[in-house]
Amino acid sequence: MQGAAVSVTDLACRRGDRVLFRRLSLRLAAGEALQIAGHNGIGKSSLLRIVAGLAPAFAGSVEVNGTIGLIDERHALDPVQPLGKALAFWQHIDGAADNELARLGLSDLLDVPVRYLSTGQKKRAALARLIGQKASVWLLDEPLNGLDVHAVELTETLVAEHCAAGGIALVASHQPFALPGMGRLALAEYAA
Ligand SMILES: Nc1ncnc2c1ncn2[C@@H]1O[C@H](COP(=O)(O)OP(=O)(O)OP(=O)(O)O)[C@@H](O)[C@H]1O
Numbered sequence: 001m002q003g004a005a006v007s008v009t010d011l012a013c014r015r016g017d018r019v020l021f022r023r024l025s026l027r028l029a030a031g032e033a034l035q036i037a038g039h040n041g042i043g044k045s046s047l048l049r050i051v052a053g054l055a056p057a058f059a060g061s062v063e064v065n066g067t068i069g070l071i072d073e074r075h076a077l078d079p080v081q082p083l084g085k086a087l088a089f090w091q092h093i094d095g096a097a098d099n100e101l102a103r104l105g106l107s108d109l110l111d112v113p114v115r116y117l118s119t120g121q122k123k124r125a126a127l128a129r130l131i132g133q134k135a136s137v138w139l140l141d142e143p144l145n146g147l148d149v150h151a152v153e154l155t156e157t158l159v160a161e162h163c164a165a166g167g168i169a170l171v172a173s174h175q176p177f178a179l180p181g182m183g184r185l186a187l188a189e190y191a192a
Contacts, residue, residue: 002030097132
């Protein structure tokens with residue numbers, strides 16, 4: 001994760017015929033985390049998708065140094081496959097890795113088809129895949145939605161460990177995210 005960096009300069013986002021935000025600049029260096037906060041529909045997910053390269057910027061630029069791992073409401077695990085096989089599919093692509101299955105409480109669920117997992121279990125499965133991806137820049141869209149108290153704390157701890165190892169985390173959430181030293185960007189301040 002050496003040298004991970006995210007640089008957003010004078011960014012504007014347009015969706016449909018509306019500009020959601022403009023003149024947004026931010027810099028994140030290795031080890032840093034930032035929460036993108038704001039009410040429903042303000043453009044948090046859109047910002048993450050632009051940073052991920054999945055949506056175009058209306059104006060401005062984004063530079064990312066490092067590999068990107070994105071978690072949003074689409075968990076990218078084959079719903080028909082048992083969890084173990086769905087994760088193994090990604091291991092063929094990402095390379096062998098410790099997905100922290102025991103820590104995520106998934107060890108006993110590997111034979112369960114992904115579509116039968118509960119909301120919180122699916123979220124934890126997405127985290128397992130993200131950990132296996134070994135990406136340096138984590139983009140997390142509402143990572144705490146649907147999680148119980150224990151899973152919330154675990155997610156916060158995993159993000160803290162990721163940053164302590166030199167990773168970067170950009171967390172879009174309207175909920176509090178407990179992480180010492182985490183910055184906070186209120187997207188409303190950039191509303192168009
Ligand atoms: N492809 C699209 N075409 C048109 N409008 C879109 C598109 N994608 C998103 N929008 C609109 O852009 C706005 C911002 O959506 P976005 O999902 O980024 O908000 P958000 O802050 O993440 O919201 P939430 O907190 O509800 O997840 C919404 O009004 C949404 O309807």
